Amino acid sequence: MLLSVRDLIVEFYTYRGIVHALNGVSFDLDKGEVLGLAGETGSGKSVTAFSIQRLLPANAKIVSGKIVFDGVDLLELSEEKMREIRGQRIATIFQDPHTYLNPVFKIERQFLDVLKYNDPEIKALENKKEAERIAFEKAVEMLKKVKMPAPERVLKMYPHELSGGMKQRVLLAMAYSLTPDLIIADEATTALDVTIQAQVLEIMKELQKEKNLSVLLITHDLGVIAENCQKAAIMYAGRVVEIGDVKKVLISPKHPYTQGLLKALPRTDKEVELVGIPGTVPDLVNPPTGCAFNLRCPYAKEICRTKVPPYTLEEGSTVACYLYGGK
């Protein structure tokens, strides 16, 4: 087991009150496995990612839970140790390449700084000039790997001189240059147009296979999950409601929310009527008691309104719903 998140509870302190962003998130990720984390906006996907990196904003607090990465609880590490983990073992690729590169520094500066602080080989060099040169070579090599045209020229450019796809490839190259064990791709392709999205996903897939990396692929696009992941986890209102093999989750969904999501997905292979999920996402300042989905669920029973459903194993998928487990 490379990453194991257990009962993670995160709260945000805002003027409106306490936002219960994560209410007991649990999932596991094996080495070499690609896990897709899906859910609508506000379901806590990105908060989960930021919690693993320990980069939550100042008004957020991890109330309880465990994030065990390679046998170490990340929540108990010192800031300095966590910085090393961030640079060298867990890399993140963020949502919008346009805003995630510093506008006033050349790509070269940003890339080389990352290498100089994290690459063990380059860090060990005494000679600063030599380190710069080797870092530059390594950056060029990594950019070639992500199929960047004219990498030497790109390094001398500023972010605004690159297209969105190129920027995302720069970020990919930076992330993979650190030879991490885990990649968190937080909506990494959402801001790109479809063809570029396909290219970037293809590059990510290749690199993942080559190094046998674990990837946490966060997206709201179930199609991206179907094509790239082995496992899928569906989040709702700060909780994983269903997790399992991607085929099982997407073909025979168990949780009423997952079923609803799939019914709302347009299909190209057959004519089906699209059905939306009634109601809206609950307000996480005042979340409903019991199962967070009970207000919108067609099968809601009395117990759903009072008690949070535990996880049960149903045909290979883990589901948090009272419809299963013989109750």
Added chain:
Amino acid sequence: MKLYEYSIRRIFLLIFVLLGVTILTFYLSRIVLNPLGAYVTERTRPEAIPAIEKRLGLDKPFYIQYIIYLQDLVTFNWGWSRVAHMPVIEALFYRFPATVELAIASFIIIILVGVPLGIISALKNNSVVDHAIRIFSLTGISIPVFWLALTLQYSFSYLPKVAGLPSLPSNGRVDALLYQQYPVNRITGLMIFDSLIQGNFIIASDALLHLILPAMTLAFLSIGAVTRVARSSMLEVLRQDYISTARAYGLPERMVIYKYALKNAMIPVTTLSGLLFGGLLAGAIITESIFAFPGMGQLTVFAISSNDSYTIMAFTVLASFIYVLINLLVDIVYAKLDPRIKY
């Protein structure tokens, strides 16, 4: 377009801005003031006045007078300053360097104090330190200049002197007696600079002491503004996505803040400090008057209170020239800081 082409174009445009300024000042000064005042006193015989008018071109139509004025302007024939008892150009020649010296001194204080305070305030957002700094900067913005100047004079000059302690000088640019003893040859007119390159450290340190109180007064008024802008832009930058990237890719916090965030946060501060510096160079009227500092501001006060039209006009034109020039400089620095800006 290349930066230098842009600069040349801007300098070309500057001519038109200055033409506009001269039309305005000329028009206003001829309405409000009578330029004859500089050349006529109570002892002038009435029959001599038409001759003076003729010599100054005051008998000609308005637009001809304006052209004469422009001619005089470019040939540095800026008229007679009644308050300085010398040609205006000469008076400015003596007084402008004093103002420059004061402006540089207070600008250094503003930047060295204002920017770090703003950054500390942003990093310790909403803590006791942050509140203390915000109160301090608000005080600076809202305090009246004359009150601050007098209070500083009282507490650092008068009180220690009465108590027999070492005190700071409260007026003038240099101790006159000391200056007689160790004269300095005028090279640039910047007293500290001139005396330093002539190896005259006694005058240099005395002039520096004389600068402290007026420079502190002027600086305190603007530190608040710089602090607030530095604070808010730093807070803004720290919320940006690329700061998350820097942290997520394992860069040390120190580097994230002082390299990756700071350069971005300094962009708005540059604009503000450019404008502040322009304002300082145009002369600090109240501060220079209270500290009897022989700069342009003091001269202007004298000129205004005795309707000295030539001095007032010269000051206005010079001040606007400085403002436009500083603005150009700010734009150039801007392009250096932010590569997205292309001219």
